[in-house]
Each structure stands twice: as C-alpha cells, then as structure tokens.
Amino acid sequence: MSEGVATLCGMTTEQEPALTYSARTLAALTANPGCARRALLDTTGADKAEVAGQLGFPMPSGQSRFAITRGNAFEAQVKADLLAITGHEEGRVAEVALRLEVAGQVVGLEPDALLVEDDDLLFVVLAKSFPIIDGRASPEKVSAAARQAAVYVLALQRMGRAVSEEVILVCPENFSNKPVAAKVDVRRQLSVLARQLDRLPPAEGDGADPVAAAKAAQARYAPECLAACELAFFCRDEARREGATDAMGRSVRDELGGVSSVGEVLRQAMSGTGGGVADDETAELLSRAWRLRQAALASTAGTANTAGMAGVAGGV
Numbered sequence: 001m002s003e004g005v006a007t008l009c010g011m012t013t014e015q016e017p018a019l020t021y022s023a024r025t026l027a028a029l030t031a032n033p034g035c036a037r038r039a040l041l042d043t044t045g046a047d048k049a050e051v052a053g054q055l056g057f058p059m060p061s062g063q064s065r066f067a068i069t070r071g072n073a074f075e076a077q078v079k080a081d082l083l084a085i086t087g088h089e090e091g092r093v094a095e096v097a098l099r100l101e102v103a104g105q106v107v108g109l110e111p112d113a114l115l116v117e118d119d120d121l122l123f124v125v126l127a128k129s130f131p132i133i134d135g136r137a138s139p140e141k142v143s144a145a146a147r148q149a150a151v152y153v154l155a156l157q158r159m160g161r162a163v164s165e166e167v168i169l170v171c172p173e174n175f176s177n178k179p180v181a182a183k184v185d186v187r188r189q190l191s192v193l194a195r196q197l198d199r200l201p202p203a204e205g206d207g208a209d210p211v212a213a214a215k216a217a218q219a220r221y222a223p224e225c226l227a228a229c230e231l232a233f234f235c236r237d238e239a240r241r242e243g244a245t246d247a248m249g250r251s252v253r254d255e256l257g258g259v260s261s262v263g264e265v266l267r268q269a270m271s272g273t274g275g276g277v278a279d280d281e282t283a284e285l286l287s288r289a290w291r292l293r294q295a296a297l298a299s300t301a302g303t304a305n306t307a308g309m310a311g312v313a314g315g316v
C-alpha cells in the first residue's frame with residue numbers, strides 16, 4: 001500500500017492489515033456464519049485450497065484458462081474507459097485501500113472492484129464477464145456479484161466514506177465484447193452482510209497447523225458450500241460419514257428442529273420419543289411421518305400383490 005493511500009484510509013503503513021481477503025472470500029464467510037471451521041481458517045488467513053488438497057479433497061479448478069483470459073481482457077477494456085462506460089464523465093477514478101474489521105481484526109480487501117468518485121460520492125464498479133442479453137443477466141450471477149459488491153460498499157461505509165448503495169455492474173452486451181453498465185441496488189445484501197459480520201465470533205487459533213485446526217474445528221456443512229467454499233468436498237464427505245442431517249440441506253435441517261444425525265432421526269421416528277436431542281413435538285412429527293410411510297408402503301405392496309394375482313388369474 002502506498003503511503004498516500006494508507007493516509008487516505010486513516011492508517012499508517014505500520015498499521016497495514018496482516019491479512020488480505022477477497023470480497024468473494026468474505027461473501028462466502030458470511031454465507032455460512034455458523035461454520036466455525038471456515039471462520040477459523042479465514043480469520044487465521046490459511047490457504048483453504050491448499051488445506052483442502054492436504055486433506056485429500058482438492059477443489060476442481062474453476063474457470064478455464066480461456067475464460068480467465070477473456071475475463072481479464074474485458075476488465076482491462078472497462079478500466080481503460082471507466083468514466084464513459086459508467087456514465088460518470090465528470091467524475092474521477094478513485095483509488096482506496098479498503099479494510100474491514102472481521103472477527104475482531106482489521107483485514108485488507110483485494111482491490112478487485114473499481115471505484116468512481118463523482119460529486120463527492122463513491123460508486124463501486126464490478127466488471128464481470130457474464131453477458132447481459134436483451135437487458136437481462138443470470139439472476140444467480142447478478143446476486144453473487146451483488147454480495148461481492150456489498151463487501152466493498154460496507155468496507156467504505158465503515159471507513160467513513162460516502163458511498164452509493166447502488167453499485168455499477170459492467171458486463172459484455174449480447175455476447176459481444178461491448179461493455180454495458182447496469183445499476184444494482186445492494187441494500188439488502190449490505191444489511192445481511194453487516195449483520196452476519198457483526199455476529200462472527202472473535203478469531204481463535206494461530207493457524208500454526210491449519211490442516212489439524214481445520215479437522216478439529218466444528219463445521220456446518222450445507223449443499224450451498226459446494227458453490228462457495230474450497231473445503232466443500234471434505235466437509236461433505238465428513239457430514240456423510242457422520243450421517244449428519246446437515247448434508248441434506250438447511251431447509252431439512254431446520255424442519256428437523258435440531259436433530260443432527262440421520263440415526264437419531266430414525267430412532268425418534270420409530271420410537272416417537274425425543275431423547276433430549278429434540279423436543280417431543282419433533283419426535284411426534286417424525287413418528288407420524290414414519291407411520292404414514294409404513295402405511296403407504298403396505299398399501300403399495302397390497303396393490304402390487306393384487307395386480308400380480310390379477311395377472312396370474314388373467315393368464316390362466
């Protein structure tokens with residue numbers, strides 16, 4: 001970080017954050033705030049892809065070389081004509097070293113976003129290589145970009161900077177390379193992110209052995225992890241080996257009211273008693289579901305038997 005930029009942020013170079021996060025990392029961290037494993041690795045700055053590899057579950061590489069090159073070329077094109085593309089011809093390109101407090105410590109943010117300052121207001125600009133076709137883009141990709149942009153907006157707000165809560169997304173138009181800008185309101189993502197960041201427990205552990213630390217920390221796997229976290233294959237395998245209900249998704253886990261293992265679900269369903277893990281209401285619901293299933297299986301078997309008998313009778 002240059003002295004000038006550091007001063008702009010109210011920091012001295014001696015106060016440079018020890019860790020630097022990407023906005024994608026932070027968005028993923030807050031996507032699963034109950035996961036102590038992810039929080040531990042992120043707050044100690046461990047290389048999660050490296051840890052996943054050492055645990056025997058490397059993440060497949062994401063984008064193809066072609067897609068990365070195309071994305072970089074598009075971003076360079078956007079940077080070269082940023083003010084005109086974003087409609088802020090009177091503004092200026094701003095450079096701010098971003099930092100944010102995460103789990104009780106100040107971290108730096110990788111400068112993946114571009115900033116335009118116009119009329120004393122900063123605008124976060126994200127250049128993305130997915131296309132906007134006839135004014136529409138993939139909703140999943142737009143919301144991932146919005147979550148990412150919200151990290152930059154929140155960082156700027158917490159640094160006391162005036163920043164728009166509408167970010168500017170710049171994408172190729174209709175499969176061409178022509179950049180087109182669209183405004184995205186990130187107020188909702190911002191409030192979710194702020195709430196989840198504020199709830200993160202203080203960082204623990206010194207990251208001396210990140211593999212051992214990852215194994216020891218409590219995880220909270222959900223299928224959504226596959227799209228957001230480098231350790232997803234390891235955690236999925238662990239959840240399956242432990243028969244964790246987490247592996248079936250958050251909605252199933254919530255419906256089960258805190259029953260954490262498939263074995264316990266089956267025990268409660270067959271016995272109708274809670275046994276201290278879940279309340280009796282959940283056990284009663286599970287038991288009723290079990291009886292309905294048994295009745296449905298019995299009736300299906302009866303229908304099959306009748307059909308079989310009819311077939312035999314018809315064949316005589």
Ligand code: SF4
Pocket residue numbers: 032035036037038219220221222225226229230231232233235
């Ligand atoms: S993949 Fe594992 S470490 Fe990553 S957020 Fe999910 S449960 Fe946590």
